[in-house]
Amino acid sequence: MKFIISRYNPESDQTPFDQTFELDDALLSADSMLLDALHLLREQDPSIAYRSSCQEGVCGSDGMNVNGKNRLSCVTSLSELGQTITLRPLPGLPIIKDLIIDMTLFYKQYKAVKPYLESIPLDLEHEHLQTPAERAKLDGAYECIMCGCCSTSCPSFWWNPDQFAGPAALLAAKRFVVDSRDIKHIDRLKELDSATTTFRCRHIQNCTDACPKGLNPSRAIQELKSIMVKDL
Amino acid sequence: MKFNIKSSALSGRKAHIWQRISAIYLLFYAPFLAIVITQLPDSVSLKLLAYQLNTLPFSTLFEVASLVAVLLVLVHAWVGVRDIIIDYVPRKKVNLWLTLYHSVLILLLLNSIMIAFNLFGYA
Ligand code: SF4
Numbered sequence: 001m002k003f004i005i006s007r008y009n010p011e012s013d014q015t016p017f018d019q020t021f022e023l024d025d026a027l028l029s030a031d032s033m034l035l036d037a038l039h040l041l042r043e044q045d046p047s048i049a050y051r052s053s054c055q056e057g058v059c060g061s062d063g064m065n066v067n068g069k070n071r072l073s074c075v076t077s078l079s080e081l082g083q084t085i086t087l088r089p090l091p092g093l094p095i096i097k098d099l100i101i102d103m104t105l106f107y108k109q110y111k112a113v114k115p116y117l118e119s120i121p122l123d124l125e126h127e128h129l130q131t132p133a134e135r136a137k138l139d140g141a142y143e144c145i146m147c148g149c150c151s152t153s154c155p156s157f158w159w160n161p162d163q164f165a166g167p168a169a170l171l172a173a174k175r176f177v178v179d180s181r182d183i184k185h186i187d188r189l190k191e192l193d194s195a196t197t198t199f200r201c202r203h204i205q206n207c208t209d210a211c212p213k214g215l216n217p218s219r220a221i222q223e224l225k226s227i228m229v230k231d232l
Numbered sequence: 233m234k235f236n237i238k239s240s241a242l243s244g245r246k247a248h249i250w251q252r253i254s255a256i257y258l259l260f261y262a263p264f265l266a267i268v269i270t271q272l273p274d275s276v277s278l279k280l281l282a283y284q285l286n287t288l289p290f291s292t293l294f295e296v297a298s299l300v301a302v303l304l305v306l307v308h309a310w311v312g313v314r315d316i317i318i319d320y321v322p323r324k325k326v327n328l329w330l331t332l333y334h335s336v337l338i339l340l341l342l343n344s345i346m347i348a349f350n351l352f353g354y355a
């Protein structure tokens with residue numbers, strides 16, 4: 001199996017370049033994941049840099065561009081990738097080393113939507129209840145693992161990562177906008193109402209296509225826009 | 233009327249709503265326009281066309297609807313091209329381009345009003 005990996009070391013390289021690696025198929029089994037192959041490649045060349053942690057699609061640390069699509073290496077089966085696999089860092093954000101990118105702007109956008117509940121002062125003796133219907137509204141919005149596969153596949157985010165919140169942050173924004181316990185509903189909507197943040201989403205749906213958790217940020221943004229039209 | 237448009241001050245929700253309203257209006261206006269055109273005999277000049285329009289049974293309705301359509305086309309074009317400008321024009325030049333584009337639309341608006349007066353003002 002052939003791997004073409006984008007390499008970049010800021011201390012020695014001017015620009016990223018591609019390096020080709022071969023991996024003996026005998027080392028892999030039918031259910032090997034891409035991350036397993038990366039671990040084996042790192043035995044060949046210990047200088048290959050990539051992030052990973054949970055190895056089971058939960059932590060969101062190993063997003064990378066695989067044969068042109070953003071994915072998590074730990075839940076991407078080698079069997080679906082063909083004999084030549086091209087690995088690049090997630091596009092649009094600065095590269096720190098090889099497949100590791102600097103996600104500062106991504107987190108900044110996330111922080112900017114205040115991704116936490118702002119509720120009335122809590123009575124610690126009791127749970128803060130929701131009806132099953134109210135709780136159901138959060139489905140599809142709370143499962144995000146912040147891997148960044150969506151935002152780094154979004155053209156609007158590539159162009160203006162400092163202005164456009166991006167699909168991951170907007171999905172989080174929607175999660176709190178629709179939460180029945182949140183008391184800052186209108187304030188949140190007002191902050192999101194700008195031509196350069198929420199309304200810069202053009203619904204190309206790259207984000208939805210990329211999300212390894214099967215979430216649909218594009219639809220969430222659409223809903224966010226409708227809520228703004230109705231409630232503001 | 234503004235002569236210095238800043239991208240940071242552009243509306244999101246309001247523009248979105250106007251974009252929808254104008255699109256829906258034009259969706260209904262277009263077939264109306266098509267029907268009116270089929271009702272008109274071939275004419276050689278704009279003045280004659282205006283005169284012929286005035287003889288149609290629903291001429292006032294058509295004239296008002298058309299004036300609204302012109303306004304909404306301008307609104308629709310403002311939001312659409314404005315979004316393209318903020319997406320594609322280099323950051324430093326965005327405000328300049330927005331201002332230029334806005335001024336062109338204002339000129340077009342004044343022009344349309346003048347044409348409407350010239351054609352139908354006597355009626
Ligand atoms: S749908 Fe919106 S957020 Fe998703 S990729 Fe397209 S522009 Fe970006």
Ligand code: SF4
Binds near residue numbers: 060144146150151167
């Ligand atoms: S929405 Fe999906 S792709 Fe985007 S950060 Fe969350 S889990 Fe990753």
Ligand code: FES
Binds near residue numbers: 055056062072073
């Ligand atoms: S290593 Fe945690 S999501 Fe892949």
